[in-house]
Amino acid sequence: MQTAITRLLGIEHPIVQGGMQWVGRAELVAAVSNAGALGVLTALTQPGPEALRAEIARVREMTDRPFGVNLTFLPTLKPVPYTEYRDAIIESGVKIVETAGNNPSEHMPAFKAAGVRIIHKCTTPRHARKAQEIGVDIVSIDGFECAGHVGENDIPGLILIPATVEQVTIPVIASGGFGDARGLVAALALGAEGINMGTRFMCTQESPVHHAIKEAITRSSETDTRLILRSLRNTSRVWKNALSGEVVSLEKVGAGIDQIGPLVAGAKGRGVYENGDVEGGIWTVGMIQGLIQDIPNCRDLVGRIMDQAHSLISGRLSSLVA
Numbered sequence: 001m002q003t004a005i006t007r008l009l010g011i012e013h014p015i016v017q018g019g020m021q022w023v024g025r026a027e028l029v030a031a032v033s034n035a036g037a038l039g040v041l042t043a044l045t046q047p048g049p050e051a052l053r054a055e056i057a058r059v060r061e062m063t064d065r066p067f068g069v070n071l072t073f074l075p076t077l078k079p080v081p082y083t084e085y086r087d088a089i090i091e092s093g094v095k096i097v098e099t100a101g102n103n104p105s106e107h108m109p110a111f112k113a114a115g116v117r118i119i120h121k122c123t124t125p126r127h128a129r130k131a132q133e134i135g136v137d138i139v140s141i142d143g144f145e146c147a148g149h150v151g152e153n154d155i156p157g158l159i160l161i162p163a164t165v166e167q168v169t170i171p172v173i174a175s176g177g178f179g180d181a182r183g184l185v186a187a188l189a190l191g192a193e194g195i196n197m198g199t200r201f202m203c204t205q206e207s208p209v210h211h212a213i214k215e216a217i218t219r220s221s222e223t224d225t226r227l228i229l230r231s232l233r234n235t236s237r238v239w240k241n242a243l244s245g246e247v248v249s250l251e252k253v254g255a256g257i258d259q260i261g262p263l264v265a266g267a268k269g270r271g272v273y274e275n276g277d278v279e280g281g282i283w284t285v286g287m288i289q290g291l292i293q294d295i296p297n298c299r300d301l302v303g304r305i306m307d308q309a310h311s312l313i314s315g316r317l318s319s320l321v322a
Protein backbone atom coordinates (compact mmCIF):
# COMPACT_ATOMS: atom_id res chain seq x y z
CA MET A 1 0.00 0.00 0.00
CA GLN A 2 1.78 3.10 -1.23
CA THR A 3 0.68 6.55 -0.04
CA ALA A 4 2.29 9.99 0.11
CA ILE A 5 3.55 9.05 3.59
CA THR A 6 5.29 5.83 2.58
CA ARG A 7 6.95 7.64 -0.32
CA LEU A 8 8.01 10.73 1.67
CA LEU A 9 9.36 8.73 4.62
CA GLY A 10 10.74 5.78 2.68
CA ILE A 11 8.75 3.22 4.69
CA GLU A 12 6.88 0.09 3.64
CA HIS A 13 3.54 0.62 5.42
CA PRO A 14 1.62 3.88 6.14
CA ILE A 15 1.92 3.51 9.92
CA VAL A 16 3.85 5.70 12.36
CA GLN A 17 4.58 5.11 16.05
CA GLY A 18 4.17 8.47 17.78
CA GLY A 19 6.67 9.78 20.32
CA MET A 20 5.94 8.47 23.83
CA GLN A 21 7.58 9.80 26.95
CA TRP A 22 9.34 6.97 28.87
CA VAL A 23 8.16 4.45 26.23
CA GLY A 24 9.74 5.53 22.92
CA ARG A 25 13.12 3.86 23.49
CA ALA A 26 15.48 2.10 21.08
CA GLU A 27 14.05 -1.45 21.38
CA LEU A 28 10.50 -0.40 20.49
CA VAL A 29 11.60 2.04 17.78
CA ALA A 30 13.78 -0.54 16.05
CA ALA A 31 11.03 -3.18 16.28
CA VAL A 32 8.48 -0.83 14.69
CA SER A 33 10.88 0.17 11.90
CA ASN A 34 11.89 -3.45 11.29
CA ALA A 35 8.17 -4.22 10.88
CA GLY A 36 8.08 -1.75 7.97
CA ALA A 37 6.38 1.11 9.84
CA LEU A 38 8.12 4.21 11.25
CA GLY A 39 9.56 3.95 14.76
CA VAL A 40 10.05 7.25 16.59
CA LEU A 41 12.40 7.77 19.55
CA THR A 42 11.33 10.24 22.22
CA ALA A 43 14.13 12.75 22.72
CA LEU A 44 13.08 13.95 26.17
CA THR A 45 12.98 10.41 27.57
CA GLN A 46 16.76 10.67 27.49
CA PRO A 47 18.30 12.66 30.35
CA GLY A 48 20.27 14.88 27.98
CA PRO A 49 21.46 15.42 24.40
CA GLU A 50 24.48 13.12 24.84
CA ALA A 51 22.27 10.27 26.03
CA LEU A 52 20.03 10.91 23.02
CA ARG A 53 23.03 10.50 20.69
CA ALA A 54 23.79 7.17 22.35
CA GLU A 55 20.15 6.05 22.09
CA ILE A 56 20.09 6.94 18.36
CA ALA A 57 23.25 4.84 17.93
CA ARG A 58 21.50 1.94 19.74
CA VAL A 59 18.58 2.11 17.29
CA ARG A 60 21.07 1.92 14.41
CA GLU A 61 22.57 -1.25 15.90
CA MET A 62 19.12 -2.87 15.71
CA THR A 63 17.76 -1.58 12.38
CA ASP A 64 18.90 -0.17 9.07
CA ARG A 65 15.37 1.03 8.27
CA PRO A 66 14.20 4.68 8.53
CA PHE A 67 13.24 5.92 12.00
CA GLY A 68 12.52 9.31 13.54
CA VAL A 69 12.95 11.29 16.74
CA ASN A 70 10.14 13.12 18.57
CA LEU A 71 10.86 16.53 20.08
CA THR A 72 8.01 17.75 22.30
CA PHE A 73 7.80 21.40 23.34
CA LEU A 74 5.72 21.65 26.49
CA PRO A 75 5.71 23.83 29.60
CA THR A 76 8.15 22.26 32.05
CA LEU A 77 9.27 23.26 35.53
CA LYS A 78 12.93 22.88 34.56
CA PRO A 79 14.13 24.54 31.30
CA VAL A 80 14.92 21.99 28.56
CA PRO A 81 17.99 22.48 26.29
CA TYR A 82 15.96 22.11 23.09
CA THR A 83 18.66 23.49 20.79
CA GLU A 84 21.16 20.92 22.07
CA TYR A 85 18.64 18.08 21.63
CA ARG A 86 17.93 19.35 18.11
CA ASP A 87 21.63 19.46 17.26
CA ALA A 88 22.11 15.92 18.61
CA ILE A 89 19.35 14.76 16.24
CA ILE A 90 20.84 16.56 13.23
CA GLU A 91 24.45 15.61 13.96
CA SER A 92 23.44 11.97 14.39
CA GLY A 93 22.14 12.03 10.83
CA VAL A 94 18.47 11.37 11.68
CA LYS A 95 16.33 12.46 8.73
CA ILE A 96 12.82 12.39 10.22
CA VAL A 97 11.59 14.41 13.20
CA GLU A 98 8.17 14.51 14.84
CA THR A 99 7.56 17.80 16.63
CA ALA A 100 4.65 18.40 19.00
CA GLY A 101 3.38 20.57 21.81
CA ASN A 102 4.23 23.95 20.38
CA ASN A 103 5.19 25.75 17.18
CA PRO A 104 8.61 24.40 16.05
CA SER A 105 9.41 27.44 13.84
CA GLU A 106 12.56 28.35 15.80
CA HIS A 107 14.10 25.00 14.82
CA MET A 108 12.86 24.80 11.24
CA PRO A 109 15.84 26.47 9.51
CA ALA A 110 18.33 24.07 11.14
CA PHE A 111 16.21 21.00 10.33
CA LYS A 112 15.60 22.17 6.76
CA ALA A 113 19.31 22.89 6.19
CA ALA A 114 20.09 19.34 7.31
CA GLY A 115 17.48 17.82 4.97
CA VAL A 116 15.30 16.58 7.86
CA ARG A 117 11.64 15.86 7.10
CA ILE A 118 9.38 17.30 9.75
CA ILE A 119 6.11 15.75 10.87
CA HIS A 120 4.33 18.24 13.11
CA LYS A 121 1.66 16.82 15.41
CA CYS A 122 -1.17 19.11 16.48
CA THR A 123 -4.83 19.00 17.50
CA THR A 124 -6.65 21.62 15.39
CA PRO A 125 -6.88 22.47 11.66
CA ARG A 126 -5.76 26.01 12.54
CA HIS A 127 -2.48 24.68 13.95
CA ALA A 128 -2.13 22.39 10.92
CA ARG A 129 -2.43 25.40 8.59
CA LYS A 130 0.19 27.24 10.62
CA ALA A 131 2.50 24.22 10.48
CA GLN A 132 2.17 24.12 6.71
CA GLU A 133 2.89 27.85 6.54
CA ILE A 134 6.19 27.46 8.43
CA GLY A 135 7.29 24.66 6.12
CA VAL A 136 6.66 21.32 7.81
CA ASP A 137 6.45 18.38 5.40
CA ILE A 138 3.64 16.36 6.99
CA VAL A 139 1.00 17.15 9.57
CA SER A 140 -0.10 14.53 12.10
CA ILE A 141 -3.54 15.45 13.42
CA ASP A 142 -4.29 14.13 16.89
CA GLY A 143 -8.00 13.70 17.66
CA PHE A 144 -9.78 13.97 21.02
CA GLU A 145 -9.58 10.17 21.39
CA CYS A 146 -5.79 10.28 21.70
CA ALA A 147 -3.53 9.48 24.63
CA GLY A 148 -1.77 12.44 26.21
CA HIS A 149 -2.20 16.04 25.12
CA VAL A 150 -5.59 16.29 23.47
CA GLY A 151 -5.55 20.09 23.17
CA GLU A 152 -8.41 22.31 24.32
CA ASN A 153 -10.87 22.00 21.43
CA ASP A 154 -12.09 18.41 21.85
CA ILE A 155 -12.59 17.61 18.16
CA PRO A 156 -12.91 13.86 17.50
CA GLY A 157 -11.11 12.33 14.53
CA LEU A 158 -14.22 11.81 12.43
CA ILE A 159 -14.49 15.58 12.01
CA LEU A 160 -10.89 16.62 12.65
CA ILE A 161 -9.25 14.47 9.99
CA PRO A 162 -11.34 15.55 6.97
CA ALA A 163 -11.41 19.15 8.23
CA THR A 164 -7.62 19.15 8.30
CA VAL A 165 -7.30 17.41 4.93
CA GLU A 166 -9.52 20.13 3.44
CA GLN A 167 -7.42 22.93 4.88
CA VAL A 168 -3.85 21.90 4.02
CA THR A 169 -2.13 20.67 0.87
CA ILE A 170 0.64 18.71 2.60
CA PRO A 171 0.02 15.04 3.51
CA VAL A 172 -1.96 14.36 6.68
CA ILE A 173 -1.42 11.49 9.13
CA ALA A 174 -4.47 10.58 11.22
CA SER A 175 -3.70 10.12 14.91
CA GLY A 176 -5.66 9.28 18.04
CA GLY A 177 -7.81 6.20 18.46
CA PHE A 178 -6.10 4.00 15.86
CA GLY A 179 -5.13 0.43 16.62
CA ASP A 180 -6.31 -1.88 13.87
CA ALA A 181 -7.08 -2.28 10.17
CA ARG A 182 -10.58 -0.81 10.50
CA GLY A 183 -9.06 2.41 11.79
CA LEU A 184 -6.44 2.52 9.05
CA VAL A 185 -9.02 2.03 6.29
CA ALA A 186 -11.31 4.64 7.89
CA ALA A 187 -8.42 7.12 8.07
CA LEU A 188 -7.64 6.57 4.39
CA ALA A 189 -11.33 7.10 3.57
CA LEU A 190 -11.27 10.37 5.50
CA GLY A 191 -8.41 11.59 3.32
CA ALA A 192 -5.38 10.83 5.50
CA GLU A 193 -2.27 9.21 4.01
CA GLY A 194 -1.62 6.96 6.99
CA ILE A 195 -2.06 6.56 10.74
CA ASN A 196 -0.08 7.35 13.87
CA MET A 197 -0.47 5.05 16.90
CA GLY A 198 0.73 5.47 20.48
CA THR A 199 -1.29 3.30 22.88
CA ARG A 200 -1.39 0.32 20.48
CA PHE A 201 2.42 0.27 20.18
CA MET A 202 2.79 0.74 23.95
CA CYS A 203 0.92 -2.58 24.31
CA THR A 204 3.36 -4.74 22.31
CA GLN A 205 6.04 -7.27 23.30
CA GLU A 206 8.90 -4.87 22.52
CA SER A 207 7.42 -1.93 24.40
CA PRO A 208 9.66 -1.24 27.42
CA VAL A 209 6.81 -0.79 29.93
CA HIS A 210 6.10 -3.29 32.72
CA HIS A 211 3.97 -6.28 31.70
CA ALA A 212 1.30 -5.32 34.26
CA ILE A 213 0.68 -2.06 32.35
CA LYS A 214 0.13 -3.96 29.13
CA GLU A 215 -2.24 -6.35 30.91
CA ALA A 216 -4.13 -3.40 32.38
CA ILE A 217 -4.58 -1.96 28.88
CA THR A 218 -5.99 -5.24 27.56
CA ARG A 219 -8.47 -5.34 30.47
CA SER A 220 -9.54 -1.67 30.26
CA SER A 221 -12.45 -0.29 28.28
CA GLU A 222 -12.81 2.89 26.24
CA THR A 223 -14.39 4.54 29.29
CA ASP A 224 -11.32 3.97 31.48
CA THR A 225 -9.49 7.19 30.64
CA ARG A 226 -9.81 10.61 32.21
CA LEU A 227 -8.90 14.18 31.20
CA ILE A 228 -6.68 16.01 33.68
CA LEU A 229 -5.12 19.51 33.77
CA ARG A 230 -7.97 21.16 31.86
CA SER A 231 -7.94 23.98 34.43
CA LEU A 232 -4.31 24.70 33.46
CA ARG A 233 -5.07 24.54 29.72
CA ASN A 234 -2.69 21.60 29.44
CA THR A 235 -5.35 18.89 29.07
CA SER A 236 -4.07 15.35 29.06
CA ARG A 237 -5.80 11.98 28.61
CA VAL A 238 -4.57 9.47 31.20
CA TRP A 239 -5.62 6.19 32.78
CA LYS A 240 -8.56 6.35 35.18
CA ASN A 241 -7.17 5.58 38.63
CA ALA A 242 -7.63 7.07 42.09
CA LEU A 243 -4.78 9.53 41.59
CA SER A 244 -6.08 10.99 38.33
CA GLY A 245 -9.49 11.28 40.05
CA GLU A 246 -7.86 13.21 42.88
CA VAL A 247 -6.27 15.61 40.38
CA VAL A 248 -9.66 16.34 38.79
CA SER A 249 -11.24 16.86 42.25
CA LEU A 250 -8.49 19.33 43.14
CA GLU A 251 -9.01 21.15 39.85
CA LYS A 252 -12.74 21.45 40.60
CA VAL A 253 -12.00 23.34 43.80
CA GLY A 254 -9.59 25.70 42.04
CA ALA A 255 -6.26 24.20 43.14
CA GLY A 256 -3.17 25.55 41.40
CA ILE A 257 -0.02 23.96 40.06
CA ASP A 258 1.59 24.04 43.52
CA GLN A 259 -0.98 21.53 44.81
CA ILE A 260 -1.48 19.56 41.59
CA GLY A 261 2.18 19.48 40.52
CA PRO A 262 3.39 16.85 43.02
CA LEU A 263 0.59 14.45 41.97
CA VAL A 264 1.37 14.67 38.26
CA ALA A 265 5.18 14.74 38.59
CA GLY A 266 6.91 13.02 35.65
CA ALA A 267 9.01 10.81 37.92
CA LYS A 268 5.88 9.28 39.46
CA GLY A 269 4.44 8.44 36.04
CA ARG A 270 7.75 6.99 34.94
CA GLY A 271 7.74 4.74 38.00
CA VAL A 272 4.44 3.19 36.90
CA TYR A 273 5.94 2.05 33.61
CA GLU A 274 8.93 0.58 35.45
CA ASN A 275 7.24 -1.14 38.40
CA GLY A 276 3.83 -1.89 36.91
CA ASP A 277 1.87 -0.41 39.84
CA VAL A 278 -1.10 1.00 37.89
CA GLU A 279 -2.31 2.97 40.91
CA GLY A 280 1.13 4.37 41.74
CA GLY A 281 1.11 7.40 39.45
CA ILE A 282 -0.51 9.16 36.52
CA TRP A 283 0.08 7.37 33.24
CA THR A 284 -0.84 8.17 29.68
CA VAL A 285 -3.18 6.02 27.62
CA GLY A 286 -5.84 6.53 24.93
CA MET A 287 -9.48 5.47 24.46
CA ILE A 288 -8.32 2.87 21.91
CA GLN A 289 -7.43 0.67 24.89
CA GLY A 290 -11.07 -0.46 24.74
CA LEU A 291 -10.28 -2.22 21.43
CA ILE A 292 -6.94 -3.69 22.52
CA GLN A 293 -7.10 -7.26 23.76
CA ASP A 294 -3.64 -8.70 23.14
CA ILE A 295 0.09 -8.04 23.40
CA PRO A 296 1.55 -8.94 19.99
CA ASN A 297 5.06 -8.27 18.75
CA CYS A 298 5.39 -5.27 16.41
CA ARG A 299 5.95 -7.38 13.30
CA ASP A 300 2.76 -9.40 13.87
CA LEU A 301 0.81 -6.26 14.77
CA VAL A 302 1.83 -4.28 11.68
CA GLY A 303 1.51 -7.37 9.44
CA ARG A 304 -1.98 -8.08 10.75
CA ILE A 305 -3.13 -4.48 10.29
CA MET A 306 -1.90 -4.42 6.69
CA ASP A 307 -3.32 -7.86 5.80
CA GLN A 308 -6.71 -7.05 7.28
CA ALA A 309 -6.74 -3.60 5.65
CA HIS A 310 -6.19 -5.21 2.25
CA SER A 311 -9.00 -7.72 2.91
CA LEU A 312 -11.33 -4.99 4.15
CA ILE A 313 -10.76 -2.84 1.08
CA SER A 314 -10.87 -5.61 -1.51
CA GLY A 315 -13.58 -7.59 0.30
CA ARG A 316 -16.28 -5.84 2.29
CA LEU A 317 -15.82 -2.35 0.81
CA SER A 318 -15.47 -3.49 -2.81
CA SER A 319 -18.52 -5.73 -2.50
CA LEU A 320 -20.59 -2.71 -1.50
CA VAL A 321 -20.00 -1.09 -4.88
CA ALA A 322 -19.66 -4.22 -7.01
Ligand SMILES: Cc1cc2nc3c(=O)[nH]c(=O)nc-3n(C[C@H](O)[C@H](O)[C@H](O)COP(=O)(O)O)c2cc1C
Pocket residue numbers: 017018019020021022023042070072099100101121142145146147148149175176177178196197198199200202284285286287288
Ligand atom coordinates in the same frame (compact mmCIF):
# COMPACT_ATOMS: atom_id res chain seq x y z
C1 LIG B 1 2.60 6.65 27.11
C2 LIG B 1 2.46 7.74 26.10
C3 LIG B 1 3.32 8.82 26.13
C4 LIG B 1 3.23 9.84 25.18
N1 LIG B 1 4.15 10.85 25.19
C5 LIG B 1 4.18 11.73 24.15
C6 LIG B 1 5.23 12.69 24.05
O1 LIG B 1 6.12 12.76 24.87
N2 LIG B 1 5.20 13.53 22.98
C7 LIG B 1 4.22 13.49 22.04
O2 LIG B 1 4.28 14.25 21.08
N3 LIG B 1 3.21 12.60 22.12
C8 LIG B 1 3.17 11.72 23.14
N4 LIG B 1 2.17 10.78 23.19
C9 LIG B 1 1.11 10.78 22.16
C10 LIG B 1 1.42 9.80 21.01
O3 LIG B 1 2.55 10.16 20.29
C11 LIG B 1 0.25 9.78 20.02
O4 LIG B 1 0.04 11.05 19.47
C12 LIG B 1 -1.03 9.29 20.67
O5 LIG B 1 -0.75 8.21 21.52
C13 LIG B 1 -2.04 8.89 19.64
O6 LIG B 1 -3.18 8.41 20.24
P1 LIG B 1 -3.44 6.85 20.54
O7 LIG B 1 -2.78 6.57 21.82
O8 LIG B 1 -4.90 6.76 20.58
O9 LIG B 1 -2.81 6.08 19.40
C14 LIG B 1 2.22 9.77 24.17
C15 LIG B 1 1.34 8.69 24.16
C16 LIG B 1 1.44 7.67 25.09
C17 LIG B 1 0.49 6.50 25.05
